[in-house]
Amino acid sequence: MLTLSPARAASAAPSGSPQRAVMGTRTSGFYRHDLDGLRGIAIALVAMFHIWFGRVSGGVDVFLALSGFFFGGRLLRTALDPGSSLSPVPEVKRLIRRLLPALVVVLAASTVLTILIQPVTRWEAFADQTLASLGYYQNWELAVTASNYLRAGEAVSPLQHIWSMSVQGQFYIALLAVVYGFALLFRKRLRSHTRLALIVLLSALSVASFWYAIVSHDADQSTAYYDSFARAWELLVGALVGAVVPHVRWPSWLRSTAAAVALVAILSCGAFIDGVKEFPGPWALVPVGATVLFILSGANRMADPHLAADGRLPAASRLLATAPFVALGSMAYSLYLWHWPLLIFWLSYSGHNHADVVEGALIILVSGVLAWLTTRFVEEPLRLRKSEPAAPIAGAPLRTRRRWPTLVMGTIVTLLAVALTATSFTWREHMDTQRANGKELAGLSPRDYPGARALIDHVRVPKLPMRPTVLEAKDDVPISTKQGCISDFSNVDVINCTYGDPTATRTIAVAGGSHAEHWITALDILGRLHHVKIVTYLKMGCPLTTEQNPLVMGDNRPYPNCREWNEKVMPRLIADHPDYVFTTSTRPWNIKDGDVMPGFYIGIWQQLAAAGIPVLAMRDTPWLVRDGQPFFPADCLADGGDATSCGIARSKVLSDRNPTLDFVKQFPLLKPLDMSAAVCRPDYCRAVEGNVLVYHDSHHISATYMRTMTPELGRQIAAATGWW
Structure with a gap:
């Protein structure tokens, strides 16, 4: 993660800065080793929950709050110091030196493993995600992927975890601009009130972000x-703590209780809260609030390092300040970078869906070794200035950076970054060429490529x-997809596009999800041919559907926008009164073959x-699933x-009898269509038929194969409508 450890934040802080004790630096006589330990705990939780439980632990949210505290605290101290420079250049250089080298090394290793292991x-x-990671917009790349039903499988990649670092990188630059810009405009005018004004500003931004998180989450x-x-808001709250912590005083017994409660909340968060579904909504307050509480539990000591017994850190803090936790925290950034790609590559290589106890332990062990090597030989040499001490670990000797090894490592990292960028752009250009070749798919010879x-x-x-070839498959989609004629996950508007014969008096409305949409390719041909x-x-x-709490098919996450869209589309369909509504009438069982x-179709x-x-009523095409x-x-x-x-075996995905047939007597206007025989053999659904790839992903028919199904679809529609 991008979290700056207390030691690293301390080494980067400007000398002579007021309120220096807020960050707990050695020059103030006090240093919060326990916050390094908290980072160690958080990264351990992240790795363990990812590897063994397939859940989100809340550790990322702990990191976000700590990032805001460390980075925001340093910016606030600088902004409040009348004699400090407000040039952003030193901070930007520090961030680049701190964040990019380890990231580049992990990206380079992941590139090699992708070529060797991934198809x-x-x-x-x-x-695409390599470029997004280097450019610190990986979170937006994944947001676009998550909102695109047809690209959902791309989200689980070796670089998925870098989304949080992109969020933090963007936050660092934004907060730098806000705090320094505010100080530049108002520091001299507000003088002693500058701190209060900044607190008010950051509080307003935090509330706005939290409100937005709730709305967007829903x-x-x-x-x-x-x-x-x-x-x-998770980072802004951390920055606010950095601003108010010098003024907080706690009774000793209450500080100890607060620290213990906070630590228990952080440790148990992943077990009781499904962060994949609940974050960044209100439930994210648990890990973020616990982190804030833990930081504040040591506020007395941070504000005045010369306090006596009452100023001692709570027992929970002293535990996390021990050498093992501090050492783990010192390499948390690299450990976070390494553990996820190693997990994904192992699962891809082994064909397993999850790692067992032994496999998971080995992944953590290898991740730890690589993290230590990356921290020791990449991060520290390039992060520290000449003769600057490395981040201290309790009882460990200070190390200084030597010039020549640093130059060599810096050159290697720079060359790797250039190579990664060039390689990524080159492959994207190659794929553009493949897409250009894919335009000929619509004109394939039916004799050579009979398909269905x-x-x-x-x-x-x-x-x-x-x-289509394996590289052409992803883009072999209906024209309606390319033209944006289907609402995405966040859009609840009803989008109408017209295909077939736009001047015809007979109308078929194609309504529903993407499994209704992929028939557009064949319906468009039939419409032009038969004037529909x-x-x-x-x-x-x-x-x-009439379902009140619909879920996204495939991953079962809540989909409230689907209900809202249905509430809009049904009155529209009834008012438009097409001659027929074409839609899917079945879907796979979630609990059996x-x-x-x-029932919510009735x-x-x-x-x-x-x-x-x-x-x-079209029977849905098979969904290809293995081990769930x-x-x-x-x-x-x-x-x-x-x-x-x-x-896949036909019996796994299709029942012996079309379930729609059981409802024909109840609904005489229901005209069942079943194209299963055009997709599957009597006992098996193959990936390729008639030299044509059947699916462009795991459950959508390729546009090329759909064209070969047009005659059979036309025969069934003719029998149902009597139109031709």
Whole structure:
């Protein structure tokens, strides 16, 4: 993480600065080793919960609060010192020297491991995230990915964890601009009131950010999780503590109780709060508030290092000030950088969904060794100025930086950063070329690439390379996706686009989620051929449903915007009164094999039946899942698999009978459509049929394969409507 340890913050603080005891530096005669220890505890929690429990521990939020405290405290001291310089250049240089070297080393190692272990289909996402990590906008890259239903699989990458460092980097620059800018304008005018004015300003910003976090969390939690504005309050609260801590006094017994309660809250947070779903909303107050409480428990001692027994740190603080915790805290940044990519690469290499006790222990051990080496030979030499002592650990001798090793290491890190940037841009350009080649997919010969016709009509399949290729697959999507004709996760507006024959008098409304949308490719062709207007009413991951608390299919996270969108789209559909509504009528079981007609679809059929609108009810296409996790056939094929090994048994994803058929008597206007025979063989759903890749991800049909299903879809719609 980007958290500056007390020792590092102390070494970077300007000499002669007033309120220096706030940061607990050695020159003031007192140093908070326990906060280094707290960082050690937090990083241990992060690693253990990631590796063994697949949960968020709250340790990241502890880091954010500590980051605001250390960095914000130093900025405030400088801003309040009438004789200090307000040039941002030294601070920016210090941040670069502190943060980038270890990050570059880990990115370089991750690049090598990606090439060796990950399928080539994952390289573009890795290149994009490498650039985002170097540019400190990885959180926004992941926010865009999280809000895009079709890119959801890219979020779990070796660099996913760098989102929090990007948040902190952005916060550092923003806070630097706010505090220094405020001091530049008002320090001389406000004089003794400058501190109070800054506290008021930071308090207002904290409240605004917290309110925004609650609103954005309720609207779209997966995007809010990475949002810098929704996370800013956690750092701002830490900065506020740095401003008020000199004026806090506690009775000894109350300080001890507060420290113990805070430590217990931090240790237990991950077990009782599902941070993946609840942060950065109100529940984030638990780890952040506990961190603030722990810092303030030592406020007496920090404000006056010459206090007697009453000024001793609480027992919990003294425990965390011991050498093992301090040593762990000193390399927390590097340990955080290393543990996640090592976990992801091991899971990718082994094919496991999670690490067991032994595997997890080995990952932590290797991460610890690499973190120590990175801290000792990369971070410290490049962070410290000439003859400047390294961060002290209790009882350890001070080290100084030598000039020549520093120059060599600095050169290596710079060259690695340049190489990473160049390599990432080169691969992105290569993928642009692949996308340009993919334009020919719409014109593939039906004789050479029969696709679904190999299953339906049993036509001969020549031996030719598969299309789309594994690199083309991701972008082989419906035209409606490319044109933005489907609302994303955060958008609750009803978006209408028209395909087929726009002048036709007969209309089919395609409504629901992306599993209704991927039929647009075939429906557009049929509409132009048979003079039918195709109008979209679509939202990512959101079928037509009466469910009050809908979840995102696949990861089961709350999706309140889906309910709001349904409340808008149903009156619109009924008012527009199309000749037919085309939508999905089944979905996979979450608890057993096969598919099901969900009960919360019945209310939709009732509303449409009451309005006299018939429904073309399409049975959903199979979702490819292994061990409870979705898998991408393109990744499997790129990793050496074949059409069979990269597929799935039909019985796993489809019931013996289309569940929609059980509701036809109840709803006479319900016209079941079932294209399962065009996707799966009688006993198996393969990844490739008729030389065409069936899926472009784990559960959406590729646009190229969808074109080959057009004749069969046209036959079924004709039988249901009688139009041709």
